[in-house]
Amino acid sequence: MEDQDFFSKSAQSKYAKKIKKFTRVKESAIKFFFAVNGTMALIFIILIFVFLFKEGFRALDHIGLLDFLYLDRADASGTIERVSQWYPTSEEPRYSLVPLILGTLLTAIPATIISAILGIGAGIYLSEVANPKLKEFLKPMIELFAGIPTVVLGFIMLVVGASFFNDLLNPANRLNAFVASIGLSFVIIPIIASLTEDALHSIPNELRMASYGLGATKWQTVSKVILPAAFSGVSASIILGFGRAIGETMIVLMCAGNAANITSNIFLSVRTMTATIAAEMGEVSQGSDHYFALFFIGIVLFTITFFLNLFAEIIINKMRKKNTF
């Protein structure tokens, strides 16, 4: 900009000066336009935050914060019983989020464990074992699998997977947390696999060479040198996968059975936070307590995934800084 000022001062005619000024104003107007567009992602995050909280916090007008945990309920004989149930439409509505949160964890945690094992295995295979030509073909394939719509996975788990596991394990409910977590794994494995592959791939080749030079075998190099060096990247991928498992809707809506049980039995039907919003938002009357309570669940979901993502992002950024040797 300073150079341009210099030239405009030395320009001869008034006309030339005018053009320069016009160009400068136009350029800064264009820059401003792009800057406004550039902040859109941030603006939308803030808008999501504001409008979730705007609707969700109105739930607290009628429902106490403790009611989201439990309700003290007197039965016919007068004894007071502490219940944690999600029955928003009954005469005496109960809004406890405990069964929903437990349901979410009971599907998300097994899914993350299964996906971590298989996903990291697949990532190691892609980065360290597969020959480069095969890898060029297999990597896009993982991407392709990551692009399968979740409703398709939900459908196939519902019609094929549920029957398969029903015959195999004979669970208490045909649709249960286990079937849902297998379905979720199909979504999360590609995520963990490709992020693990990235993390392993970003380890400088010198480390491998040094390890081989010391006489280590391939597996020793992978397990003692590469994996520890890529530890932060791999753990970030697991956190991201877990966040995705918590936020996934269609698979758990179709396969988890949707009964709000408080249980640690993986073969029983459960109901997750996402499935509750999806199933009930369509029928609820706007402005009712139930409606605001569903938004409150949205706040809980958004907050959990927001911090998980932030955490993973911080780990990945640290890893990038560390790996620029």
Next chain:
Amino acid sequence: MEIKKRKKDLTGFLALTTVRAMFFFLVIVLLLLLGKIFIEGMGVLSLEFLIDEPRNNMSEGGIGPAIFGTIAVTLLMVVFTVPLGVCSAIYLNEYAKDTFFTRIIRTSINNLAGVPSIVFGLFGLGFFILFIGKNLDDVLETGLLFGQPALLWASATLAVLVLPIVIVSTLEALNSVPKSHREASYGLGATKWQTVREVVLPQARPGILTGTILAISRGAGETAPILFLGAAFFLPSLPIADLCIGNYCIPMINPTEQFMYLAYHIFIMATQSSNPTKTMPLQYGSTLVLIVLTFLLNITAIIFRYRFRKTLGRL
């Protein structure tokens, strides 16, 4: 010594074989599932199935309106999201310096990509329908036209959902344009905007297209956000209205109506159909159509990007 070494090698061999086995186990399971959909779905797939509307309480007929709805929604979504995403990426890559503020923007792009899709549905309901829609109705005095679930708001919400995809692919494309090209342009006396418009953007076009295709494929497959944003179980007519200028009328997508959606159609047929076993072939057929659609889009995007990277690698 010799024995010890061989023993170590054996563990290594076993471990590497396990890793390899894991990978191919995954591939085989996925191919089996896809193969099942393919075999069952091929039976009903025909031109009539793609064009016809559902008949006889959704137990017969095709998925024409659902396909139309999917195309209409994603088309509008692209109109919203691509200009926004491309301009956003241009700002971040060409204009902005690496400050604390731009780092926050980059973080929020990643974070936006990680927001659960059902939360986008709540956002669409709270922001687009109840805030923007209701206020539009008050200002324009249109009664209840915009303040209800409709095609317009579903595409707007999906546009926010796929925005990170467009931004990230455009950023990658802009980033891969060599710096020397920009410098050459400045050297010829071009301004920043002229450089961006004439030098950088034309070279980044394939990358932008890749992002657009990926966004369409993601948008077409999403179900959760549109559940309460206007996706309908069954509609007797397509969301079309005649746009008249004088005496000349052309049929246009009517963004204020509800719509059928292929992904939602699969969900409804699988879970709320009156006779799930009877409609099973139809369900497999719809699933096959959706999966073929997303695969074709994704493969196109992958091939595009591959060729794009190869071209730039030569520069």
